[in-house]
Amino acid sequence: MINNLNGVIPSKLFNLSMIRLIGLSSNPLSGSLPTNIGLHAPNLQSLLVDETNLVAGPLPNLSNASKLRQVDMAQNSFTGFLPSTLCSLKNLERLYLYMNHLTIDASTPQAASTLSCLFNLRNLTGLSLGGNPLNTTIPVFRGNLSTSLLEVDLSFSNIRGNIPVDIGNLSSLITLVLENNQLSGAIPTSIQRLQNLQALYLKDNVLRGHIPYELCQLKYLAELDLGGNRFSGSIPSCLGTLSVALRSLWLGSNLLTSKIPSSFWELKYILRLNLSSNSLVGPLEDIGKLKDVVDMDLSNNHFSGNIPSSIGGIQNIISFSLANNYLEGPIPSSFKTLLSLEFLDLSKNNLSGEIPKSLEALLFLKHLNLSFNKLQGEIPTGGPFKNFSADSFVSNGALCGASRLHVPLCKNRTKVKPNWRKAKYIISGVIPVILLAAAALILILCKKRNVKVVRETASLHQVLWRRVSHLELVRATNGFHESNLLGTGGFGSVYRGTLSDRIDIAVKVFNLQLEGAFKSFDKECEMLSNIRHRNLIKIISCCDELDFKALILQLMPNGSLEKWLYSPNRSMTILQRLDIMRDVALALEYLHHGYSIPIVHCDVKPSNILLDDDMVAHVADFGIARLIGGGDSMTKTMTLATVGYMAPGDVFSQFCICWPY
Template sequence: MLEGSIPAELGNCTKLQALDLGSNHLTGVIPEQVIGISSLTLCLYLDLNEFTGSLPSQVGNLKNLGVLSISGNKLTGELSSALGDCQVLEYLDLHGNILDGAIPSSLDQLKGIQQLDLSQNNLSGQIPEFLGKLPLMRLNLSHNMFEGEVPKVGIFNNISAFSVVGKNMKLCGRIQPLHLRACPINFSKKNKRPFPDKMIPLLIILPIVLLLACLFFIFYQLKKSQQRTSPTSLSENQYPKITYAELLHATNEFSPSNLIGDGRYGSVYKGSLNSGEHIVAVKVLKLQEHGANKSFMAECDVLRILCHMNLIKIITSCSSLDFKGKDFKALVFEFMPNGTREQGSNLTLVQRLSIAIDVASALDYIHHHCEMTICHCDLKPSNVLLDDDLCAHVGDFGLARFMSANTNLSNNAHFKYGMGEEVSTEADMYSYGIMLLEMFTGKRPTDNMFIDNFSLHNYVKFALPDRVMEIVDSTIVLEEVEGLNRNRGGEGEFAKLKSCLESILRLGVICSAELPHERMDSKNVVKELHRITKAYNE
């Protein structure tokens, strides 16, 4: 809930690689010193604020930036032609502003762009045909004032990959699913005579040449797209290369003594790179397990676009052969010295609250602030890792799914969350609610006491509000009560403790409700947890 303007002095952070100021109440113009920090390579999020003015031309300094989102503000003026200088840009989101004018021709230089969202502005003119020649996977131009014929090349041949709905009433074309009006044919009044005889051969040959050119272009684009979007590894430009031999050496030949985690699709080893200077976690895929390769590809696809402090940081990947000639795939992550939330115990109330906020913030990011909504699909304590400062990082995106309006993901994965069986953001919130209850009661949902229809959810629900202190983790109560005694806290402080725990458990019950529509959204969970924390610390 930050307010005011961005200080220009932030531009002095000349080694900054990622900056996220999204979802605040920041106002004023975007300082040219900040938009022009050339060291930014991962992401710049200024979305969902109240910025005004035009987009500074210094945006062209972001030559190596991968993700830029300034959606949901009040930016005016034309799209800066300097955006064309951001040639490494893969994701650009400027929807929900008041931008006008035409799409600048310089945007044809965005050779790496995969997702472009310019919807909900006042952009006008014709939709440039060069957009169809870019390697776009998603394009949203809806709710603007474009006119003329919709191009028929590239992404415009995939009706599920682009959108021009809304105020674009003057668009025309023969793309049947869009139900556009036919474009008018303008006959010249001055030339009503038939074509001269010498033009006939040209009129016959020209379409053939154009057809051959189009076929060559489509073949080239398909081949280029396959090379670009191959999910077998992460981008070589953004992530350093690493070999099987290096990982073998780093993990002491994948020694059991280095094993720190084991799951269905992969084993995680502690490793040491650069002669011990860099400690990492190496996730080696169990490729003999059915679905492991798909899990690897899904995780690469998701991790490529993620940038958030509460998500596990990917360092690189390896897709190669081992010394026996067998396929080998691994992901290398930043090492988390405090292990998983499942391993962590004897945490204080404040520490658990902080972890709960971290995980909710991570869900809020993947649900609402990515270019495409992402569902984690496997949120549990063992996939929440803690760093030196007990800051939580959500990991393991092997089962993650992209959500879109045109995709029914219930056919791609089968999980059961309460009464719903479809993969959705509500399903993630169910998992989060159960994890919240587990974190503050100390009881696992698989505990022997939970049989038939008696679950962890019902166990807590039936105890609220009178028996809160009976069901919470006893280590929390003992530590907090001892603290109250040391500080001579009275009944008022104890009542505050009880109220805090009651609010947390009630939140967990709401998030794990059987009906998906009854669960709280991740954005509101973050706000509620901040409110609970503030009330307890006052």
């Protein structure tokens, strides 16, 4: 699997009577499959032919392959009707047919029973039919539904009608994906019976009514997406009881009204929150309690009052929007503590006063929109403000500053003539002090190993964190197209991609043929995603499936340090090189001493040091040894470094080592 095999699949491959597994995934093959698989391969248990570019045509007959446990034919061009003969595969555990062109024959009496019988397969744990034009309804189930089903994906399938009450009988379900369909009606109250549910995606349907309080009884619910529907009424006050598990909540683009209940702000571990495009009202006094949130969108509502100074409490925030509300008063100076902020939109409010000069401290801020307010005074010029255009400040009226910002020049600026005679005495006295302070700082960094470092924000020790499906990654990378390939290495390949919410990512797809690998991939991936440091690549999520494992990483636009060092078309100043050395040292210090479980990188090299837009260095591939080996022993870690090379900073972690770039 995941090689570069091409040509037609030999028909003799399906004539081997003892063969149990056929795995041809992710190869540019051609031709088609035999029409009757299993007739001459009765012992076949796994058929994995996803992403193989097979000729368009109907699905082969699998009814004679009665021992099949896994069928993955996703991301091909299969057409025609979803065959009811699939229901005869009583041993089937996983059925993945997503992103084909399959439909259900609505002209036959068996149309409703095709889906229904699949839900009744006793051993089935995973069912993914998303991305097919099924053009059907979710049937009213008859009989006892499977208690083995863990994940169901029927997204992007033109499914209409109501969500049946009997859905609550899928008692083991962990993930339910019904997004981007035409489902209507209300969420059935029987949803409360899905006591193991951890992810529920219902966005972009036409669901109505109130958000049911029964959702609050799903104590393990980590991801809830109800955006893009027609839910009305208020936000249930009981959602605050999900504070232990809930990490992502999307309620945007609905018809919600009233104030946000005070108990809602008890969701102290929430990471992603979207309440945009509703009619919510009232102040935001307790917003500072969401101390772990990294992405929050409250735009296009009717919030009023001042932005509270407690906003400085959400120090991990990266993207924040309060645009198009009725907020007033000054911009709090406490924004200066949001050092990770990259996107800030406060446009279309009634904010007044001056733009705090303290915002110059937000060095990672790339997008700022303060337009259509009542701000006045001088626009700051330092830090990120030197990169903002006039669009950030449009229609404020009383702002002044540089002419490039299309505002008047500021008046009453007194020019002081420099006194160079005094300056040379001051400079001659200051330089020795600076050198002495720099020497002291180097000694502290090198010898004081037990320095107190900011610990990780909040451990995601609860049930489940956000997983990204294989289907999402295929869409994000255009089918892992070669044009998106960033590089390959010993562990696999890295692709550029863009998620549906327009976040640019890098996808590290692992080579599954590594011997003894991935024993606890999901657990280790979750642990590594909790590691947060300015100079470490952010692990956004992971994809953990039977025949596909990948990390979803923050994309670094300037590539690797290796390319900057050895490319004739690129160069760096000595100050940039020193900054990069410092960034790498801080990252390693955090990995060794700043996290609850010490992590030794073992493969620090220029290709594993990536640079963002501002040439800030981010160390990548930390903890890969844990993901592959599933353990934290030094022995396992050391053996996974680059052959013939071991980074001195990892071998001699007791000493301060500087090595040349």
